[in-house]
Amino acid sequence: MRAFGILAAVVAITLGTTPPARAVPGDLYLQVVAHEDDDLLFMNPDIDQTIRTGTDTVTVFVTAGQITGAGDTDEIRARNRQRGIQDAYARMAGVPDLDPNAQEEWTGDLLAVAGRQAERYVLTERPEVALLFLNLRDGRLGAVRDSGVTDTTVIPAGGLVTRSFSYDRAGVTAALADVLRLYRPSLVRAQDPLPDARYQPDHGDHVAAARFTDDAVRAWGGRPVQVNYRDYNNVDVPGNLSPGTLDRKSSVFDNYLRYDGNTGLRALLVGMNVRWPRGTGWAGRDADGRARLFVVRAGVAVTYTQNAAGGWDGAVALPAAGGPLAPSIVVGRNADGRSEIVARRLSDHHLLGLHQTTPNGGWAGAWTDLGNPNTSGADQVGQPVLAANTDGRLQLFVKNGGGGVSTRFQTTPNGPWGDWVDLFGTDVQDGLAAITGPQGRIELFAATRQKILHWFQASPNGSFARNDNLPSAVPAGPPTAALSQDGRIEVLYRGAGTEHVVASVQREVNGGWYSTPVVLGGHGGVGSVATVTGPGGRIVAVERNAGTGVSLTTQRGPNAGYGEWVDLGGVVADVPALTLDARGAVVVASIGTDGALYVRTQGEPTPDSPFGPWVRL
Numbered sequence: 001m002r003a004f005g006i007l008a009a010v011v012a013i014t015l016g017t018t019p020p021a022r023a024v025p026g027d028l029y030l031q032v033v034a035h036e037d038d039d040l041l042f043m044n045p046d047i048d049q050t051i052r053t054g055t056d057t058v059t060v061f062v063t064a065g066q067i068t069g070a071g072d073t074d075e076i077r078a079r080n081r082q083r084g085i086q087d088a089y090a091r092m093a094g095v096p097d098l099d100p101n102a103q104e105e106w107t108g109d110l111l112a113v114a115g116r117q118a119e120r121y122v123l124t125e126r127p128e129v130a131l132l133f134l135n136l137r138d139g140r141l142g143a144v145r146d147s148g149v150t151d152t153t154v155i156p157a158g159g160l161v162t163r164s165f166s167y168d169r170a171g172v173t174a175a176l177a178d179v180l181r182l183y184r185p186s187l188v189r190a191q192d193p194l195p196d197a198r199y200q201p202d203h204g205d206h207v208a209a210a211r212f213t214d215d216a217v218r219a220w221g222g223r224p225v226q227v228n229y230r231d232y233n234n235v236d237v238p239g240n241l242s243p244g245t246l247d248r249k250s251s252v253f254d255n256y257l258r259y260d261g262n263t264g265l266r267a268l269l270v271g272m273n274v275r276w277p278r279g280t281g282w283a284g285r286d287a288d289g290r291a292r293l294f295v296v297r298a299g300v301a302v303t304y305t306q307n308a309a310g311g312w313d314g315a316v317a318l319p320a321a322g323g324p325l326a327p328s329i330v331v332g333r334n335a336d337g338r339s340e341i342v343a344r345r346l347s348d349h350h351l352l353g354l355h356q357t358t359p360n361g362g363w364a365g366a367w368t369d370l371g372n373p374n375t376s377g378a379d380q381v382g383q384p385v386l387a388a389n390t391d392g393r394l395q396l397f398v399k400n401g402g403g404g405v406s407t408r409f410q411t412t413p414n415g416p417w418g419d420w421v422d423l424f425g426t427d428v429q430d431g432l433a434a435i436t437g438p439q440g441r442i443e444l445f446a447a448t449r450q451k452i453l454h455w456f457q458a459s460p461n462g463s464f465a466r467n468d469n470l471p472s473a474v475p476a477g478p479p480t481a482a483l484s485q486d487g488r489i490e491v492l493y494r495g496a497g498t499e500h501v502v503a504s505v506q507r508e509v510n511g512g513w514y515s516t517p518v519v520l521g522g523h524g525g526v527g528s529v530a531t532v533t534g535p536g537g538r539i540v541a542v543e544r545n546a547g548t549g550v551s552l553t554t555q556r557g558p559n560a561g562y563g564e565w566v567d568l569g570g571v572v573a574d575v576p577a578l579t580l581d582a583r584g585a586v587v588v589a590s591i592g593t594d595g596a597l598y599v600r601t602q603g604e605p606t607p608d609s610p611f612g613p614w615v616r617l
Contacts, residue, residue, distance in 0.1 A: 084259030142204035176216035186595035240476035242499035281330035287337030299324025323347030335392025335413035377401025390440025431478025438487035485537025
């Protein structure tokens with residue numbers, strides 16, 4: 001028998017059974033990927049941390065992956081890739097490998113989905129961890145979704161299924177929707193439905209699996225939080241994992257690699273990047289100072305508002321946008337005090353605006369279509385960011401389809417929007433930061449693969465110039481900007497290949513910048529760092545840390561350096577955001593494992609006031 005031939009897998013098999021649906025939605029993350037390795041390559045360390053925190057976790061593999069892997073036949077390669085994934089998940093869960101030649105840690109059964117059978121394996125000692133295999137053929141998923149092809153499944157050698165099933169586009173969508181109805185996940189992870197066209201092409205199966213996931217979420221009708229991850233594009237941007245995190249990710253992957261053998265795949269382990277960065281601009285304040293939060297669930301925007309008593313009102317769904325929205329929402333305030341939000345519609349890649357009808361009041365009944373700065377490459381536009389001119393006119397900025405930045409602004413305070421203007425720039429990555437300084441000039445920051453770019457108004461309400469020489473480290477994620485008490489700007493971002501947050505600091509108001517960025521440390525993790533100027537004029541910063549909790553640091557005094565990072569606990573699904581409440585106390589907002597919003601708020605609006613417990617909204 002070949003070294004990578006089929007070895008006797010010890011599993012308990014129950015045929016044709018389906019467990020009852022979950023009684024109520026709970027804390028459950030469900031991943032959908034094309035191949036048996038996409039999860040380990042592109043969604044880790046997130047999946048690893050999810051399992052380690054004890055959150056229920058289900059991963060669905062749409063294809064059998066039979067083209068590659070160890071073995072002489074499609075059937076053997078398909079089963080070997082399953083076995084590699086089983087070993088990797090068992091090790092992530094801390095379950096020891098008592099028999100290196102078998103997957104005895106797993107209990108298997110057949111799951112009925114859309115009139116077909118899928119293979120399901122549950123980790124016996126950690127039954128909250130499950131793997132599902134639909135076994136469509138590798139390399140055909142794009143044709144099934146977009147070219148009318150009907151595919152037949154592979155029967156993994158020595159596996160659970162004993163017959164092949166046919167799938168067309170409707171069948172794949174229905175099968176995934178059945179899985180979603182069964183597990184009712186609070187968060188759904190998927191691959192990249194729209195890879196960055198500037199870089200190497202992605203695998204057609206990756207794109208199709210991501211789009212099938214969107215189709216299935218709509219067919220199910222649930223409202224999970226959704227997160228998409230970049231795939232091959234990971235190698236085209238700076239690595240954003242610390243050495244220790246990368247070692248752990250590689251160690252997990254090596255358990256799988258025993259059954260694949262393609263050591264070249266290790267080159268894809270260098271990072272983990274989400275396709276639609278949520279950013280940190282989804283927390284803001286109404287005109288009366290009350291905090292307001294926004295989140296997108298299944299493409300629909302929802303808002304939460306702090307009430308006059310200091311508590312929080314329930315979720316209010318905002319008007320339908322004519323298509324699903326990307327996760328990122330940014331909030332600004334008009335000159336008359338009415339809040340305004342901007343989001344990106346995924347169906348046509350247009351930016352949309354929605355405003356309050358009165359300050360602190362309800363919302364307009366329909367979104368305003370702000371269009372797209374590009375005719376060619378319109379699908380490559382980025383996530384929006386807003387800032388206010390000194391005369392009160394809001395100004396919108398996005399990464400454009402050419403890899404630069406475009407802007408659009410209100411022609412009068414509270415009024416209509418003018419045409420798009422190209423601010424140029426090259427190699428801009430998604431996730432911009434804009435801030436209005438004490439002199440009323442907007443300043444804009446964007447990460448490239450080498451540095452931070454900087455645009456600024458030469459005079460209030462004026463046009464923009466670009467500074468290509470802002471002193472910065474190589475960024476591993478989007479920047480955020482905050483004002484010190486004296487009005488100097490500090491730009492915070494993660495340093496490439498480290499676990500540190502880095503700050504580029506302005507030397508004087510409206511002036512130059514210190515030549516060396518400041519390393520602020522941190523507790524690891526990836527994604528944007530949220531900032532707010534808090535009580536006493538001190539900048540407060542939070543990050544999603546390596547343990548998927550929230551860590552915080554605060555300036556030690558006005559215009560001073562930062563103190564030690566403090567772990568605020570929690571287990572969060574994405575980057576947190578910061579705002580102030582009506583008293584001026586800091587509010588930390590995050591999305592929990594159950595998909596709900598959670599906040600921690602300072603007891604008093606003073607610099608050293610402790611935070612209360614996490615509160616579920």
